Amino acid sequence: MRDIAKELKALRLHGMASTWTELTAQGDSSTSASRWLIEHLLQAEDTDRAMRSIHHQMSTAKFPSHRDLAGFDFDATQVDQHLVRQLATLVFTDTAQNLVFIGGPGTGKTHLATAIGIAGVTVQSKRVRFFSTVDLVNVLEREKRDGKAGRTAQTLMRMDLVILDELGYLPFSQIGGALLVEVQT
Known part of the structure; x- marks a missing residue:
């Protein structure tokens, strides 16, 4: 199971991380419906950041053409x-x-x-x-x-x-x- 609070902090979303921790402390029923959505949003953000990083690094590299x-x-x-x-x-x-x-x-x-x-x-x-x-x-x-x-x-x-x-x-x-x-x- 993903550590949502840790991932939110890694994304520098400290307010969301502390709120998530507070919600999970109240019990499983208050967060179980949201967990799936938040995990998918975190995965989408990770993927988007990785793709933007690759695009930036490829631009910075200044290759003469794309070769593989x-x-x-x-x-x-x-x-x-x-x-x-x-x-x-x-x-x-x-x-x-x-x-x-x-x-x-x-x-x-x-x-x-x-x-x-x-x-x-x-x-x-x-x-x-x-x-x-x-x-x-x-x-x-x-x-x-x-x-x-x-x-x-x-x-x-x-x-x-x-x-x-x-x-x-x-x-x-x-x-x-x-x-x-x-x-x-």
């Missing part, structure tokens, strides 16, 4: 499907390990990185941020130029997973490279 593992053709590549599905649990983030995809253009690196990031948000409730490496370097250089260095780095420190795409494909300045290394440490 179901849409990746493992048969057409040499990618280890079991390993990728294991990586999608994001267990490697618990020990602050890095993951690097190496391969030529069109081999699915961005698709897999995005799919792992989306699984992180939707299944693991992780905070994820996706960047094209050149875009991140440009943001870091702009911050430094505007005297606001460190803001993006602080934001990234709160993320569970930061995805850098296209590292090495496009050149960036030596200063930008140094700023990128600084963020990674």
Whole structure:
């Protein structure tokens, strides 16, 4: 049986929680008819909050497009499907390990990185941020130029997973490279 008072407090509905406690103290007949309705309302609120959280986290992540593992053709590549599905649990983030995809253009690196990031948000409730490496370097250089260095780095420190795409494909300045290394440490 659900602890309605506890769930109401968790939702910061302290007045309702104390009133519920008072009503249940009066006896079962005063609350039994209401219990079913309140439990369903609490479940609906939990579901709604979870969905809004996922929507917010997906917007914050700034994925280039929606990709998932179901849409990746493992048969057409040499990618280890079991390993990728294991990586999608994001267990490697618990020990602050890095993951690097190496391969030529069109081999699915961005698709897999995005799919792992989306699984992180939707299944693991992780905070994820996706960047094209050149875009991140440009943001870091702009911050430094505007005297606001460190803001993006602080934001990234709160993320569970930061995805850098296209590292090495496009050149960036030596200063930008140094700023990128600084963020990674």
